[in-house]
Amino acid sequence: MEFSFGPEDTAFREEARAWLEAHLVGAYAAAAGTGGPGSEHEGFAVRRAWERELGRDGWIGLGWENRAAGRGDRRADPGNRRASLTQQVVWAEEYARAAAPARVGHIGENLLAPTLIAYGSEEQQRRFLPAVARGEALWCQGYSEPDAGSDLAAVRTAAVPDRSRGGHRVTGQKIWTSLAKEADWCFVLARTEPGSRRHHGLSFLLVPMDQPGRIEIRPIRQMSGTSEFNEVFFDGAHAEECVGGEGDGWKVAMGLLALERGVSTLVQQIGFAAELDRVVRAAVDSGAVTDPVLRERLVRQWAQLRTMRWNALRTLGSTGDPGAPSVAKLLWGGWHKRLGELAVQAQGAAAAVGPEDWSAKEPYGLDEAQRLFLFTRSDTIYGGSDEIQRNIIAERVLGLPREPR
Secondary structure (H helix, E strand, C coil), rough: CCCCCHHHHHHHHHHHHHHHHCCCHHHHCCCCCCCCCCCCCCCCCCCCCCCCHHHHHCCCCCCCCHHHCCCCCCCCCCCCCCCHHHHHHHHHHHHHHCCCCCCCHHHHHHHHHHHHHHHHHHHHCCCHHHHCCCCCCCCCEECCEECCCCCCHCCCEEEEECCCCCEEEEEEECCCCCCCCCEEEEEEEECCCCCCCCCCCCEEEEECCCCCCCCEEEEEECEEEEEEEEEEEEEEEECCCEECCCCCCCHHHHHHHHCCCHHHHHHHHHHHHHHHHHHHHHHHHHHHCCCHHHHHHHHHHHHHHHHHHHHHHHHCCCCCCCHHHHHHHHHHHHHHHHHHHHHHHHHHHHHCCCCCCCCCCCCCCCCCCHEEEEEHCCCCCCCCCCHHHHHHHHHHCCCCCCCCC
């Protein structure tokens, strides 16, 4: 892919930068840099208000193909201008560099919305996209189950037709569901064909989360002390919509996973660069940087991050490459896990020490490096384990024989 920024992108960058400078004030400025993986509990109320601020001025859904279902133009023009790919990258870069609060609506904007645009009906797009574009509706993802984590085709959550209200009744359990306590809706992969196996007989259902007695949410306490993941139990919960047709859920679910690692990958990498800078500063302050082995590892992390950026840019505009998302996940998962290890090594013995006053810290009193180390233990597991990603590359890209089952 030939990737470069032109004059229109430069003007767009100035517009984005000016808007962020004008709006990241007060409580929003105080929340700068809060949230994100491992820290979703931080400043959630302010971040939800920030989501609506973004929506009011049209900064949500910049890359959606269906602009009519989303926002108006940022300049109060009711037209349906869609930001170019390079402009989407510009916005992502400026947002990350401004250390704006981590988004609480990213699942709705970056996963649910593009999936509806690709597979949903016009009625579903008109119903759900505007609320996401306004920053009002929050979504969570109901994929993984206790016995179907990375092996998504093994899901057992079942759904049967709801004869009285239409739609389906969903019964089963999902796990590792981020933002389940705060979400208004959940898209759920469920088995709608009794007796079906693997990827057959699955459907992609849209379930409202406000169903007392039908949906129970139990936070999962992590070793970092936070509880951003949840178990979700469905007991005959009503699913109002089915996207892509009953029984075609596997196609929709796989399409969503391919969309998951797009422009947002570049946002993630800018955040990684800021984390790497902090680790380097810590190594300098502690004197650990004089260790040639640690210094070589820090240089390697920097070089690998640059490689990941160019790989992301190269694949950003490509279509139909089944291996690109898996390669990206393999690269950043291992990289971030190694960064967590370097974060505590850079601090030396101080990394093993907690705060003097434990009672004043919640939940554990972990510092930034300790939290990074603990949370990144999961990077090569969640979102599809390294083993699953390698299988996808081997089978779908290299054409190697499938692993015996």
